Amino acid sequence: MACVFRADGFVVIHEDTPGAESFVPRGAALPVLASAVQQCRGCPLHRKATQAVFGAGRPQPSMVLLGEQPGEQEDREGLPFVGPSGRVLRELLIAADIDVEDVFLTNVVKHVYVESHGRRRVHRRPHGAMVAACRPWLEEELARTKPPVLVCLGAIATRAILGKDVRVTQASGATFSTTIAPVVIATLHPSALLRARTPRALADARSRMLDDLARARSHAARGR
Numbered sequence: 520m521a522c523v524f525r526a527d528g529f530v531v532i533h534e535d536t537p538g539a540e541s542f543v544p545r546g547a548a549l550p551v552l553a554s555a556v557q558q559c560r561g562c563p564l565h566r567k568a569t570q571a572v573f574g575a576g577r578p579q580p581s582m583v584l585l586g587e588q589p590g591e592q593e594d595r596e597g598l599p600f601v602g603p604s605g606r607v608l609r610e611l612l613i614a615a616d617i618d619v620e621d622v623f624l625t626n627v628v629k630h631v632y633v634e635s636h637g638r639r640r641v642h643r644r645p646h647g648a649m650v651a652a653c654r655p656w657l658e659e660e661l662a663r664t665k666p667p668v669l670v671c672l673g674a675i676a677t678r679a680i681l682g683k684d685v686r687v688t689q690a691s692g693a694t695f696s697t698t699i700a701p702v703v704i705a706t707l708h709p710s711a712l713l714r715a716r717t718p719r720a721l722a723d724a725r726s727r728m729l730d731d732l733a734r735a736r737s738h739a740a741r742g743r
């Protein structure tokens with residue numbers, strides 16, 4: 520059963536969030552995991568999603584890029600980063616001279632988090648219990664791909680890897696070493712570029728992401 524430890528000391532237990540552990544074939548190959556995740560009922564997110572979206576890309580990648588959750592298009596197609604944010608990310612990877620075919624793309628949470636408001640589907644950010652519930656799938660992805668560099672895209676991915684007190688705006692520009700990957704770099708989520716309200720904000724976000732991706736490329740080259 521997944522728990523969330525709140526700042527006020529209370530522990531919130533989510534009865535319908537038992538966690539993915541009993542659904543994960545530990546030690547299995549990536550294609551087996553990608554198939555098994557479709558049966559996961561570790562949290563309520565599977566109920567309104569079309570399908571789970573497992574990671575995809577090179578099995579022994581130069582780096583893993585970790586986002587938050589599938590978007591609407593990813594939910595329909597079953598592949599990570601194929602929607603608008605994915606297009607931004609691929610453009611940034613090319614600009615940073617990173618081979619898109621040489622990376623592995625995935626998300627912290629494998630089912631999209633949507634709520635129905637009449638006929639509208641409203642996207643929500645996954646909360647701590649959902650991230651904790653889904654973690655066994657991410658652990659297996661990272662154990663199989665063994666990335667020399669893990670790039671956390673956005674706040675949810677950064678907190679999932681570096682801890683809940685780490686803010687992506689502060690962590691961007693730094694390099695971390697963790698037990699989960701020898702080099703961890705945090706940067707903005709590519710959706711930040713889509714949300715930028717001014718040309719200046721867009722240029723700043725793009726510049727920050729390109730700097731972080733250039734460091735990731737440099738570490739990846741050394742790690743091989």
Ligand code: SF4
Nearest residue numbers: 559561562629630653
């Ligand atoms: S989001 Fe993760 S834990 Fe929740 S049902 Fe989907 S795969 Fe399982």
